[in-house]
Structures are given as C-alpha cells and as structure tokens.
Amino acid sequence: MNVLIARPDGIGDLVLALPVAAQLRELIPGVHIGLLASPVAAPLLDHHPDVDYVRAVSLQAPVRDLVKTLSGEIDAVIFLKPFRRLMWAAWLARVPIRVATGFRWQSVLANRWINEHRSGFARHESEYNVGMVKGLGLTPIEASRPRLVVTDSERAQGDRQWGGKAGRRVIIHPGGVSARRWKPEHYRDLANLLARQGYPVILTGSEAERVQFQREVLDGVSLDEGIRNVMGRLSVRELMGLIATSQVVVSGATGPAHMAAALAVPNVSLFDPRRNNLPTRWKPLGRGVLLRPDVPTCEICVGEACSYWDCMDRLTVSNVSMQVAQVIQSTAPLSILHL
Structure with missing residues (x-):
C-alpha cells in the first residue's frame, strides 16, 4: 500500500x-x-x-x-x-x-x-x-517521539561551526513568526550574558530573520566575541547538523525547538500565553524546559489594550540564562514553568 x-x-x-x-x-x-x-x-x-x-x-x-x-x-x-x-x-x-x-x-x-x-x-x-x-481502518498505538536523522558528515560539519569550543554549547534562535515573540533585544542580551559566562553561543535564523534582527537590535551594537552569528547562512540540513552538536537550543514556539527535540537536544522554549499556542498542544517532545508567562491564557493578542500586554517581558534574561544552565546539567523530561 x-x-x-x-x-x-x-x-x-x-x-x-x-x-x-x-x-x-x-x-x-x-x-x-x-x-x-x-x-x-x-x-x-x-x-x-x-x-x-x-x-x-x-x-x-x-x-x-x-x-x-x-x-x-x-x-x-x-x-x-x-x-x-x-x-x-x-x-x-x-x-x-x-x-x-x-x-x-x-x-x-x-x-x-x-x-x-x-x-x-x-x-x-x-x-x-x-x-x-x-x-x-487502523487502531492507533501510542505516539512515538519524533526523530530526525543527521549523517556523520553533517554532524562533523556542525561541529566545525563551533571553532573547537567544546561543552555547554548554546544555540539561540530569535526568529519565528507563528507566535508572539520574546523581544529581539532580550535574545541579544541573553547571548551576550551567556558568552560572558563562558558559553559558546551561535545565533541562527533565516535570511529574513537576520535582516530584521540586524536592523532592530544589532546596528551600532557589538556582540561579545564568544558569539557567532550564522543567521541566513545555513541550509536546513546544516542547521540540523549544528543543533545535533549543541547542548541546548533557546527559541520561541518555532520549528527549531521541535527539530532540537527530534535530535535529542534539550530546549529552553519561550511560549506566549495565547490559547492557540498552549503547551498541551504544541510543546516540543523532548527534554528541557518550557517557559510561559504566569498570566491568564488569552484567545488573541490585543497588544497594549491587554492588562498583561507586557507578558513576555516577565521572562527575564536572567531567568532564561539560569534555565539554560540547569537544562544543560539535567536529563529530566521537558517541564513547564510559569514565571
């Protein structure tokens, strides 16, 4: 068939x-x-x-x-x-x-x-x-966790992207358009903070996301020398190889979070409180932590008309960086935290 x-x-x-x-x-x-x-x-x-x-x-x-x-x-x-x-x-x-x-x-x-x-x-x-x-006409069995496959050569190519830096490797993916985003400046500040703490950090995203990120938060601003920006420079397969050689992926509710879970790499995922983005339906099926603002679930985002319009700012750079450190050291299944 x-x-x-x-x-x-x-x-x-x-x-x-x-x-x-x-x-x-x-x-x-x-x-x-x-x-x-x-x-x-x-x-x-x-x-x-x-x-x-x-x-x-x-x-x-x-x-x-x-x-x-x-x-x-x-x-x-x-x-x-x-x-x-x-x-x-x-x-x-x-x-x-x-x-x-x-x-x-x-x-x-x-x-x-x-x-x-x-x-x-x-x-x-x-x-x-x-x-x-x-x-x-089939009777479903329990759903298995999605998995993706990278070749040895793709993994080796991903490993080279880190320039010989080993351990505690962090990918930060600031993009994503299907969910309300954490502010780009928060992603930038998180990358700088982690780099100052000794983490090798790589920024990823599409070419359109690179242009937007550059325009919004990088013009006239220097990144720490421990950060490598490859936004707009990787194919999907190259991104997979890079993720497979990292220790954690930080992103919103977007594709790379699910890619990481399917490659057995932990996530720190930042979810907005809209109903159509509930973790029950869309959480990555792997290890790590999912962070969500501790505010009521809303049907749609109405911006500043909402009493909780600053909801995503409740996920602070300091809190996210602490979660990165904890996730790298943990082997526990994905947990959900409301901050």
Missing part, C-alpha cells in the same frame, strides 16, 4: 507529522510511505527510516502542479490539516482513499473522515495526527 502523509507547511508541523509515518510502518506490513512537505521543510526528511519518498510542493502552486504532485499510484493520502486546494487536487487526481477531518466544507472532498474537533486543544498535535490512521 502506498500512503502519502500531507503536511506541506511549517517545519515544526512536519516534525510532528513523523509519528504518523512510524505508526504506518508498525501497523501495515510492506507499506510504502511518502510525505508531502513544503520545499523549505522537505530536506528534514532525508535519511529518515520511516519515510520512503518525499514530494515537495508549495501550497501557493497552481492547481495543475498540485494535481501532478498527488498523482502516480498513490493508494491513500492522509491530510493532517485540511488545506482546501490540496484536497481539491487530490480529488481531481482521483486518489482512491482521501482521509481528512470532518466538520469543514472542504471535508466533502475526502471519502474517509475523522470526526474530531481539534479546537479544544485537549491533546498534543502528534496525538491528533496519529489518530488520523483510523481513516485507514
């Missing part, structure tokens, strides 16, 4: 789709497993033992390109998120089995439905995802 798992959007979303591939490998003898990913995220899947092939496509591609991507002896496609144009393309491509959630108008384009609301945020995204295999 040839099954395609569709999640062509964010890096973190794709990482949390991997337990579905593990389920299929376990439950269907001889299954051929594909993953439909965005062009940016697709390289994450290289060398993965549960993924036989990868198809990359942009959700903004013309429908004819989407149809072509979903054609070619695919027996079933599982839509982990019901993207309308993608489901329309699968219908046009006549994929025999099309599994999706119910309750949406585009659900009519599927022919197997999982009638479960995710809006309650009662479970982790990976658990919701593995539940989708019920659309193939």
